[in-house]
Amino acid sequence: MAVIKKRRASKNKMRKAIRKQLGYIRRNLRHIEQLAAGVGLKSLSRKQYRNMLVISEVFRQQALMYESKDHRISGRIVSISQPHIRPIVRGKAGTPVEFGMKISSANIDGYMFIDRCSWDPYNESGDLVMQAEKYRHRYGVYPESIHADQIYRTRGNRNWCKERGIRLSGPPLGRPPKDRGENRERKKLARQDELDRIAVEGTFGRAKRRYSMGRLMTKLAETSESQVAMIMLVMNMEKIRKDLFYVFIIAMLRSRKITKSHFPVVLGYGNMAA
Incomplete structure (x- = not known):
């Protein structure tokens, strides 16, 4: 939150914040893997299972960009609910x-x-x-x-x-x-x-x-x-x-041969319809 509230955070602070968030997600995904090994993933709904797959791919992309110190990657996902959207x-x-x-x-x-x-x-x-x-x-x-x-x-x-x-x-x-x-x-x-x-x-x-x-x-x-x-x-x-x-x-x-004096009235109606 301290980094988000800043208008322009420094490069070092941004990398530190990203490293912490990647660590949190890595820990949570490891816990999910341990639970899945014991009870399986059948208890998850279709939406939850889809979101888990999308989050795993987002974590892979972000970790790869963090390690390579790059800001670009092919097929970058920016939305969990709409993974097809690209920047x-x-x-x-x-x-x-x-x-x-x-x-x-x-x-x-x-x-x-x-x-x-x-x-x-x-x-x-x-x-x-x-x-x-x-x-x-x-x-x-x-x-x-x-x-x-x-x-x-x-x-x-x-x-x-x-x-x-x-x-x-x-x-x-x-x-x-x-x-x-x-x-x-x-x-x-x-x-x-x-x-x-x-x-x-x-x-x-x-x-x-x-x-x-x-x-x-x-x-x-x-x-x-x-x-x-x-x-x-x-x-x-x-x-x-x-x-x-x-x-x-x-x-x-x-057909009616309307005189010139009637033109503004008719064209005014046409413009209103448009």
Whole structure:
């Protein structure tokens, strides 16, 4: 408790506290082994037996990191109730490390498609080819342009898109042209690409705020993935409803030939429904 209450404990105090806690867990696990040798583990419930296995693995990982004086290990467990969760380093101010599912999705004309779900951290740049191939599988052709974040604009992804005639968003590699007019057009196009890419960020923000994607209450990995898929399905259904509503309004306006003075009233109702 003395170490936890400190905002920034020294390295030596942290190692001393970890050594003591590892000693306590080692002692308790030894007692459990002695009891199991005599009476067995049949008296434990399914949840207790699972937690015991998870705690044993956590002890092994922490002891290995303590002995090697390292802070990284493959498949590190940070939650006993949800051992599938992994820490993901994001580097954001206030929350440098996040915990949860990592999703690679594509926003096509306002509709979201989940291309990959993983609880383990990975580099998103390796998913661009896979997502473009899935787009081709859905629509039969490659996309005309891909609006992606800077992490996707690797040299390999640029060459892959160039070979297939796909325009990847962002400024090209190398020095900017000396021609001011051409340089201005490039900056204008890059700015428009960033504005188009905001759609996928806004969709994730809306999913977290309105549909509780940022706070999943499920415990199992399968149920969490199912909940995320259901949230995306509901958002796409909401987009279909809005598109059908706009088509209905346009058809009604054309059939009745409503004058310009009635436009604000009708559009106001459409915005309220949205």
